[in-house]
Amino acid sequence: MRIDGGRSREDVHFDMLQASAAHSDSTILPLGEFDSWLTDRAQKQPYHVTPIPFAEMVGWHSDPDTGNLVHRTGRFFSVEGLDVQTDREWAGHWRQPIIVQPEVGVVGILMRRIGGVPHLLLQAKIEPGNINGIQLSPTVQATWSNYTGVHGGRDVPYLEHFLGPGRQPAVVDVLQSEQAAWYLHKRNRNMIIEAREPVEARDGFCWLTLGQVRRLLRRDHLINMDARTVLGCVPPPRSPARIEAGGSFLAQLRASMSGQGRSETPTDELLGWLTDIRSRRRLVQRPVPLRAVREYGWQWGANEIAHRDGKYFRVMAVHVEAGDREVRWWDQPLIAPAQPGVVALIVKPINGVLHALVQARLGAGAANVAELAPTVNCQPDNYADAPEAFRPPFLDEVLAADPQRIRYDVVLSEEGGRFYHACNRYVVIEAEPDFADAPGPYHRWLTLHQLSGLLRHYNYLNVELRSVLAGVHTLDDPGEC
Amino acid sequence: MRIDGGRSREDVHFDMLQASAAHSDSTILPLGEFDSWLTDRAQKQPYHVTPIPFAEMVGWHSDPDTGNLVHRTGRFFSVEGLDVQTDREWAGHWRQPIIVQPEVGVVGILMRRIGGVPHLLLQAKIEPGNINGIQLSPTVQATWSNYTGVHGGRDVPYLEHFLGPGRQPAVVDVLQSEQAAWYLHKRNRNMIIEAREPVEARDGFCWLTLGQVRRLLRRDHLINMDARTVLGCVPPPRSPARIEAGGSFLAQLRASMSGQGRSETPTDELLGWLTDIRSRRRLVQRPVPLRAVREYGWQWGANEIAHRDGKYFRVMAVHVEAGDREVRWWDQPLIAPAQPGVVALIVKPINGVLHALVQARLGAGAANVAELAPTVNCQPDNYADAPEAFRPPFLDEVLAADPQRIRYDVVLSEEGGRFYHACNRYVVIEAEPDFADAPGPYHRWLTLHQLSGLLRHYNYLNVELRSVLAGVHTLDDPGEC
Numbered sequence: 001m002r003i004d005g006g007r008s009r010e011d012v013h014f015d016m017l018q019a020s021a022a023h024s025d026s027t028i029l030p031l032g033e034f035d036s037w038l039t040d041r042a043q044k045q046p047y048h049v050t051p052i053p054f055a056e057m058v059g060w061h062s063d064p065d066t067g068n069l070v071h072r073t074g075r076f077f078s079v080e081g082l083d084v085q086t087d088r089e090w091a092g093h094w095r096q097p098i099i100v101q102p103e104v105g106v107v108g109i110l111m112r113r114i115g116g117v118p119h120l121l122l123q124a125k126i127e128p129g130n131i132n133g134i135q136l137s138p139t140v141q142a143t144w145s146n147y148t149g150v151h152g153g154r155d156v157p158y159l160e161h162f163l164g165p166g167r168q169p170a171v172v173d174v175l176q177s178e179q180a181a182w183y184l185h186k187r188n189r190n191m192i193i194e195a196r197e198p199v200e201a202r203d204g205f206c207w208l209t210l211g212q213v214r215r216l217l218r219r220d221h222l223i224n225m226d227a228r229t230v231l232g233c234v235p236p237p238r239s240p241a242r243i244e245a246g247g248s249f250l251a252q253l254r255a256s257m258s259g260q261g262r263s264e265t266p267t268d269e270l271l272g273w274l275t276d277i278r279s280r281r282r283l284v285q286r287p288v289p290l291r292a293v294r295e296y297g298w299q300w301g302a303n304e305i306a307h308r309d310g311k312y313f314r315v316m317a318v319h320v321e322a323g324d325r326e327v328r329w330w331d332q333p334l335i336a337p338a339q340p341g342v343v344a345l346i347v348k349p350i351n352g353v354l355h356a357l358v359q360a361r362l363g364a365g366a367a368n369v370a371e372l373a374p375t376v377n378c379q380p381d382n383y384a385d386a387p388e389a390f391r392p393p394f395l396d397e398v399l400a401a402d403p404q405r406i407r408y409d410v411v412l413s414e415e416g417g418r419f420y421h422a423c424n425r426y427v428v429i430e431a432e433p434d435f436a437d438a439p440g441p442y443h444r445w446l447t448l449h450q451l452s453g454l455l456r457h458y459n460y461l462n463v464e465l466r467s468v469l470a471g472v473h474t475l476d477d478p479g480e481c
Numbered sequence: 482m483r484i485d486g487g488r489s490r491e492d493v494h495f496d497m498l499q500a501s502a503a504h505s506d507s508t509i510l511p512l513g514e515f516d517s518w519l520t521d522r523a524q525k526q527p528y529h530v531t532p533i534p535f536a537e538m539v540g541w542h543s544d545p546d547t548g549n550l551v552h553r554t555g556r557f558f559s560v561e562g563l564d565v566q567t568d569r570e571w572a573g574h575w576r577q578p579i580i581v582q583p584e585v586g587v588v589g590i591l592m593r594r595i596g597g598v599p600h601l602l603l604q605a606k607i608e609p610g611n612i613n614g615i616q617l618s619p620t621v622q623a624t625w626s627n628y629t630g631v632h633g634g635r636d637v638p639y640l641e642h643f644l645g646p647g648r649q650p651a652v653v654d655v656l657q658s659e660q661a662a663w664y665l666h667k668r669n670r671n672m673i674i675e676a677r678e679p680v681e682a683r684d685g686f687c688w689l690t691l692g693q694v695r696r697l698l699r700r701d702h703l704i705n706m707d708a709r710t711v712l713g714c715v716p717p718p719r720s721p722a723r724i725e726a727g728g729s730f731l732a733q734l735r736a737s738m739s740g741q742g743r744s745e746t747p748t749d750e751l752l753g754w755l756t757d758i759r760s761r762r763r764l765v766q767r768p769v770p771l772r773a774v775r776e777y778g779w780q781w782g783a784n785e786i787a788h789r790d791g792k793y794f795r796v797m798a799v800h801v802e803a804g805d806r807e808v809r810w811w812d813q814p815l816i817a818p819a820q821p822g823v824v825a826l827i828v829k830p831i832n833g834v835l836h837a838l839v840q841a842r843l844g845a846g847a848a849n850v851a852e853l854a855p856t857v858n859c860q861p862d863n864y865a866d867a868p869e870a871f872r873p874p875f876l877d878e879v880l881a882a883d884p885q886r887i888r889y890d891v892v893l894s895e896e897g898g899r900f901y902h903a904c905n906r907y908v909v910i911e912a913e914p915d916f917a918d919a920p921g922p923y924h925r926w927l928t929l930h931q932l933s934g935l936l937r938h939y940n941y942l943n944v945e946l947r948s949v950l951a952g953v954h955t956l957d958d959p960g961e962c
Contacts, residue, residue, distance in 0.1 A: 008747075009749075010749055104759065104760035144760075148763075163761075170753050173756050173757075187849075189756060268650075271655070272650070272654040279587065279625075282584070285583070286768075287768055367848060369585075457752075459849075
């Protein structure tokens with residue numbers, strides 16, 4: 001649809017995002033005042049999380065037939081068992097606990113011009129699994145139960161901007177998957193909506209430019225996973241960039257984001273390669289009672305379900321006390337990974353255009369066998385006893401990377417509403433130009449513009465790749481925060 | 482990738498398809514000789530299908546714990562139970578038998594220039610559920626078990642062209658879904674591959690141009706479902722067409738196929754609309770034992786599992802004797818629909834460009850809640866007792882359509898390897914220009930070019946929409962067959 005004198009709505013939205021990104025600070029909440037604002041917020045939200053035995057959880061119980069951990073209302077989520085058969089020759093068949101939440105949640109960021117500059121509305125939010133309590137989340141994180149409940153979502157501030165009948169056309173609006181290792185077929189609706197009327201920041205919310213948010217993305221444990229996945233879906237700049245051999249990293253990056261030059265892997269080849277992996281590789285998922293994971297190495301204690309090898313993750317239960325939420329206390333299960341993960345994207349220039357090395361990665365709970373993932377995306381200790389051929393490719397190169405080639409290196413948390421102290425080291429590494437010219441059957445070199453095109457559709461980029469792309473976008477601004 | 486003096490591989494493939502489509506007959510197997518060739522084939526393949534009691538099936542049994550119908554090898558497929566919860570107020574929660582086949586099959590057509598004209602290699606194939614025995618199928622219809630088995634697929638003729646290590650780049654290569662009413666999350670890999678070396682048509686195979694195949698698509702029960710879904714993925718012509726108000730149907734059709742003019746529903750709005758439906762509508766699928774569908778109206782006899790209302794479908798068993806197959810006889814379960822379905826696509830010109838009215842349709846076994854489907858896509862009797870508000874929209878208009886406005890009207894079979902005498906009436910109806918300007922929340926007007934763009938990705942167009950699109954393509958050639 002053409003608006004504003006012949007420009008498409010997409011163009012107008014795109015310009016707004018670019019203008020917002022160009023402002024690396026703002027007078028609304030200057031970065032110099034951000035820390036004290038956040039500390040103040042944290043102090044106003046007293047919050048205590050205590051691990052408890054499963055049997056003490058109020059509202060949750062272990063189903064007598066299956067052992068599944070379920071809420072008495074049948075709402076929220078459940079922890080069930082999954083039997084996974086793959087064609088992998090090492091450890092190719094297993095069972096594991098998995099979170100089942102067949103509803104689609106909304107993660108949405110509201111955008112609004114303030115003083116002519118588009119700002120994003122973020123919320124300082126505490127989640128029980130957060131390693132540091134408070135983090136910046138999207139304007140709205142709502143489950144289906146929230147937004148279709150008896151109150152019609154009136155309890156979720158700002159939800160009407162995203163789902164109301166008279167809402168503005170979306171800047172971003174796409175389903176995306178979540179962690180396939182811990183969730184069965186989970187997906188959320190990622191949205192950015194422009195508000196045309198004045199909107200007040202409620203207590204605990206703040207307006208920041210995209211430029212400010214990108215600077216904050218260089219800090220550990222600050223921008224939460226839900227915010228990062230939405231930010232990862234922001235279309236990158238497409239202003240024409242000049243391509244030259246031996247150009248600067250920034251020139252290569254901009255050429256890659258704006259779709260200049262040629263990709264090493266044309267999109268039809270890319271789609272065919274992924275289709276081939278999705279058809280040849282085997283991933284057969286069978287729901288089983290949670291009880292039935294015992295036969296496969298999971299030990300069930302009063303306080304946790306953990307794997308006898310100490311690998312993967314534990315299922316645990318917590319009691320949460322929250323000072324200022326409407327619900328002042330609750331209990332719930334959480335998934336606690338056995339160790340932090342490594343999420344690394346290796347990039348290099350090919351013909352003057354920066355390319356990223358992505359893999360097609362199988363996931364236990366994946367909706368369609370495999371999605372595109374960062375070059376390395378794993379918990380290294382899970383492979384401690386793996387035969388050499390089954391070590392994650394490029395993991396050793398990432399762990400031994402020359403610090404001077406590391407462009408981005410931040411430890412970030414995963415969803416604190418479901419995962420306990422789950423975090424990954426997100427790294428972007430610039431490789432030598434001749435690195436991995438033939439990267440093997442499960443990796444391909446792609447431009448950032450190609451990845452951006454696939455982000456319009458569900459089920460191509462996994463959540464870690466969207467997160468690290470949000471990190472890559474920060475490299476377009478060499479300033480420090 | 483640029484080849485042939487700067488033209489992309491995609492362009493070259495596209496031109497081949499167009500050249501093949503332009504030949505509405507061929508000297509290799511002229512249409513005038515086709516019937517006798519097919520009759521000859523049918524006579525050479527004696528084939529008997531006999532319904533038998535479940536208990537008499539050799540190789541298959543009812544699992545003692547679940548009642549699921551499974552093969553003793555665990556291969557092929559199984560018939561299990563599915564519990565489906567939706568937000569529909571009428572008949573919104575049900576259980577049903579469903580086919581579970583978590584592997585990805587290959588349906589592929591080989592293309593090769595013969596005498597300068599690209600031809601497609603099709604196979605005259607008998608399947609146990611076919612209403613008329615023999616139909617034309619793709620070059621290859623192979624299950625994962627076929628192509629990864631101990632023989633490495635050597636038993637499947639021509640498979641090496643599709644999956645071999647040195648195969649040619651694909652003309653079409655995309656995963657697509659199958660019937661969501663009868664299959665859980667089923668998908669196949671749809672392929673067209675160009676053979677560069679001479680290929681001989683084996684006994685039972687024939688070379689036909691795309692133009693010939695399109696003429697045969699106007700006959701009842703001839704081109705099978707697997708062939709139609711691949712043909713539906715063929716990119717439509719994109720030569721510039723002239724758009725004029727009051728232009729001919731053919732001009733409107735060509736403008737729509739080639740992406741001329743504007744769509745009534747811009748693609749970003751279309752994607753947002755589908756995302757909205759996929760997030761707001763509820764579709765919770767829970768595998769249950771087949772035995773557990775009994776509580777929901779399914780009656781289990783010695784010969785069939787059928788619904789007490791006589792609606793939906795029956796599960797049955799057959800004994801098959803095949804004269805010339807390697808396996809000379811086998812038994813298997815089949816799904817037999819209670820009545821033929823109606824698959825109708827209503828089209829109309831908007832600003833000189835033909836638009837098709839598609840719906841976002843929920844399916845019991847859908848991988849992601851809803852896919853795009855034809856305007857009407859149902860078994861009408863399933864709604865015989867439905868309240869007015871739950872009658873399929875536009876069904877009455879389709880059943881009462883003026884014959885002069887019907888552009889395509891053919892009865893075609895669904896997959897005879899799984900379904901017994903399953904068929905749909907496929908209709909394309911040209912509506913008045915002011916028909917359904919506001920088509921309701923679950924329908925949108927789209928151009929054929931838009932649908933073609935979405936066909937590059939999994940999970941947008943359902944199998945009936947791909948089938949009827951193959952029918953729409955025949956309208957570009959007004960000749961009769």
